[in-house]
Amino acid sequence: DQQVKQNSPSLSVQEGRISILNCDYTNSMFDYFLWYKKYPAEGPTFLISISSIKDKNEDGRFTVFLNKSAKHLSLHIVPSQPGDSAVYFCAASARAGGGADGLTFGKGTHLIIQP
Amino acid sequence: EPEVTQTPSHQVTQMGQEVILRCVPISNHLYFYWYRQILGQKVEFLVSFYNNEISEKSEIFDDQFSVERPDGSNFTLKIRSTKLEDSAMYFCASRGHARPEAFFGQGTRLTVV
Numbered sequence: 337d338q339q340v341k342q343n344s345p346s347l348s349v350q351e352g353r354i355s356i357l358n359c360d361y362t363n364s365m366f367d368y369f370l371w372y373k374k375y376p377a378e379g380p381t382f383l384i385s386i387s388s389i390k391d392k393n394e395d396g397r398f399t400v401f402l403n404k405s406a407k408h409l410s411l412h413i414v415p416s417q418p419g420d421s422a423v424y425f426c427a428a429s430a431r432a433g434g435g436a437d438g439l440t441f442g443k444g445t446h447l448i449i450q451p
Numbered sequence: 452e453p454e455v456t457q458t459p460s461h462q463v464t465q466m467g468q469e470v471i472l473r474c475v476p477i478s479n480h481l482y483f484y485w486y487r488q489i490l491g492q493k494v495e496f497l498v499s500f501y502n503n504e505i506s507e508k509s510e511i512f513d514d515q516f517s518v519e520r521p522d523g524s525n526f527t528l529k530i531r532s533t534k535l536e537d538s539a540m541y542f543c544a545s546r547g548h549a550r551p552e553a554f555f556g557q558g559t560r561l562t563v564v
Contacts, residue, residue, distance in 0.1 A: 368551050379455070379542050379555035380494065425494060429551045438484055438496035438507055439553060 339363045340428050342442035350450050355413040357445050359426030366428040371400060371411045374423045421449045453477045455556035457543050463562045464533050472528045472559045474543030483526045484544040484553060485518065533563045
């Protein structure tokens with residue numbers, strides 16, 4: 337049962353353009369969402385997060401949008417740079433800031449930035 | 452910048468052997484986790500640990516697995532009798548109290564032969 341779904345295994349974007357990575361979830365109890373970036377042979381690196389009480393969070397080139405009614409979130413990267421090429425994981429948590437609940441991850445989207 | 456460190460980076464073990472994976476979480480963090488990623492698959496939650504006890508565990512974390520915080524800095528994952536299907540990258544993570552962003556170590560690649 338995939339509670340967090342990333343339906344695009346890979347995405348290719350030209351350098352300088354906008355990259356949009358999508359994520360859907362099914363568990364209504366999720367109240368905090370995170371994006372992680374992962375290079376081969378390294379651990380996931382935290383990028384940006386959003387609480388369910390917000391619909392947008394921005395940090396530099398990265399913006400996360402949350403549509404609670406659609407149970408959908410997206411990560412926008414603009415402008416895309418070659419160093420952004422990595423696997424991006426969407427993750428969700430059901431107890432924001434409180435308990436010790438683990439993260440549920442999606443399968444990841446491999447973003448390839450082409451020069 | 453503080454980081455989560457894991458040792459060893461790669462461990463090869465024979466099926467049926469016990470293995471201990473080690474982690475040093477970020478020093479002021481209170482919540483500790485183990486995750487694993489089988490090659491080509493998603494990152495999967497194994498267990499969370501808080502206040503010196505397991506607070507949550509997944510179906511994967513069966514009786515063959517155990518975790519321990521033997522002192523104030525280390526956090527270990529033990530697999531008692533390894534199976535071929537335990538081969539994966541194992542990630543340790545930790546987080547502070549106020550926010551749910553967990554910070555991950557570089558991982559230990561476990562290969563069971």
